[in-house]
Amino acid sequence: MLVLGIESSCDETGAALVRDGRYLLSNVVASQIEIHNRYGGVVPEVASRQQLAAIIPVIETAMEQASCSWSDIDAVAATYGPGLAGSLLVGLTVGKTLSLARSLPFLGVNHLEAHIYANWLRNGDAPAVQSETDGDWSYRKGDPIFPLICLVISGAHSELVLVRNHGEYELLGRTRDDAAGEAFDKVARILGLAYPGGPAIQNAAQKIEEELQQQNKSLNVARAAYRLPRAWLRSTYDFSFSGLKTAMLHLAEGATEDPRATGEGRQISQYTRMGAQATQKGPANVALLASSFQEAIVDVLAVKTRLAAQEYHVKQVVLAGGVAANASLRARLEQELLPLRIRLSYPPIDFCTDNAAMIASAAFFHLYRGEQHGLDLDVSPGLSLPFKK
Ligand code: KG4
Ligand code: ZN
Numbered sequence: 001m002l003v004l005g006i007e008s009s010c011d012e013t014g015a016a017l018v019r020d021g022r023y024l025l026s027n028v029v030a031s032q033i034e035i036h037n038r039y040g041g042v043v044p045e046v047a048s049r050q051q052l053a054a055i056i057p058v059i060e061t062a063m064e065q066a067s068c069s070w071s072d073i074d075a076v077a078a079t080y081g082p083g084l085a086g087s088l089l090v091g092l093t094v095g096k097t098l099s100l101a102r103s104l105p106f107l108g109v110n111h112l113e114a115h116i117y118a119n120w121l122r123n124g125d126a127p128a129v130q131s132e133t134d135g136d137w138s139y140r141k142g143d144p145i146f147p148l149i150c151l152v153i154s155g156a157h158s159e160l161v162l163v164r165n166h167g168e169y170e171l172l173g174r175t176r177d178d179a180a181g182e183a184f185d186k187v188a189r190i191l192g193l194a195y196p197g198g199p200a201i202q203n204a205a206q207k208i209e210e211e212l213q214q215q216n217k218s219l220n221v222a223r224a225a226y227r228l229p230r231a232w233l234r235s236t237y238d239f240s241f242s243g244l245k246t247a248m249l250h251l252a253e254g255a256t257e258d259p260r261a262t263g264e265g266r267q268i269s270q271y272t273r274m275g276a277q278a279t280q281k282g283p284a285n286v287a288l289l290a291s292s293f294q295e296a297i298v299d300v301l302a303v304k305t306r307l308a309a310q311e312y313h314v315k316q317v318v319l320a321g322g323v324a325a326n327a328s329l330r331a332r333l334e335q336e337l338l339p340l341r342i343r344l345s346y347p348p349i350d351f352c353t354d355n356a357a358m359i360a361s362a363a364f365f366h367l368y369r370g371e372q373h374g375l376d377l378d379v380s381p382g383l384s385l386p387f388k389k
Contacts, residue, residue, distance in 0.1 A: 005360025008091025009083025021364030173237025
């Protein structure tokens with residue numbers, strides 16, 4: 001089954017062609033990062049206008065790259081939530097219109113579920129080997145093995161989920177305040193680093209860690225200058241990152257509040273000023289703060305995920321969402337899980353952040369179960385994973 005997937009939930013416009021939920025024929029992403037970088041975050045109105053400009057060329061390019069015509073495609077799928085309403089509307093409307101015009105089945109996809117299914121996509125553009133394509137729709141050699149624990153960590157979500165089978169999700173824990181990606185983005189702003197914050201913090205941290213190593217200096221001693229809190233919230237699998245964010249704010253000392261700003265506006269203007277001050281103290285200081293922050297957030301994510309994997313006796317842990325691209329998190333979790341013989345897997349970096357291949361993948365597993373949506377499906381900006389009670 002060949003599915004055309006469309007993604008437009010935030011500031012990335014994507015189209016992809018994926019066979020049987022696993023094998024990639026093409027995957028095209030148009031990013032707006034450079035536009036939003038100017039504002040230090042996504043501006044929703046700008047994002048939806050950019051979606052509109054990019055969507056048709058992106059779909060055309062995906063079809064060209066896959067050398068496929070409409071008669072090769074079996075179904076159309078598009079994200080319907082969660083995300084920014086205006087952005088979602090663009091991809092969903094185009095997807096429904098194409099399905100109507102070409103008389104193809106249509107499926108609306110949950111963006112969070114799609115992040116999980118990025119783990120079913122085969123690496124890069126290597127063609128599928130025969131033994132891989134054998135087997136039924138639900139399991140092929142190389143697929144993740146149920147039951148599994150999935151850590152879903154994106155710009156707006158941080159959830160620890162037990163996945164018993166296709167479509168069977170149990171919520172073990174979630175963030176009580178900021179999402180992991182949101183914490184990376186806000187702290188990057190405090191430190192005067194670029195948007196999106198995750199890659200910027202990772203790069204700054206990596207640089208200072210390599211430098212210290214070359215100078216034979218202890219990273220732990222250097223980081224000890226900054227004592228950052230970890231919210232363990234023991235006996236729950238919940239997370240909280242706002243205390244860590246506030247501690248970073250205090251570390252980038254010298255805050256004077258702007259009396260004209262209120263609420264979130266005041267916080268943001270504080271972040272921007274902090275950014276300028278932290279940068280004035282020199283890049284090494286910023287990098288060491290970035291490294292300490294990354295270590296604190298990775299510590300909590302890795303330990304809680306390992307504890308859940310042990311309690312539920314799973315053989316596999318998978319990572320999903322933009323923060324799953326973080327090299328330090330991957331390495332640390334590997335360390336936690338290896339002695340327990342629990343396998344860790346994560347998508348290649350391009351499939352961790354928003355893309356349409358994961359949309360086509362998730363759609364396949366619903367379409368194969370006979371599900372599809374009517375053309376009256378509307379966007380659902382606040383959609384969550386379909387948890388069982
Ligand atoms: O999944 P995603 O692309 O979009 C949402 O659905 O939210 O996630 C975006 C988030 C951003 O907060 C970004 O800073 C974070 O993922 N991110 C990272 C890394 N790459 C992207 N966080 C930490 N380390 C990274 N390497
Ligand atoms: Zn996403």
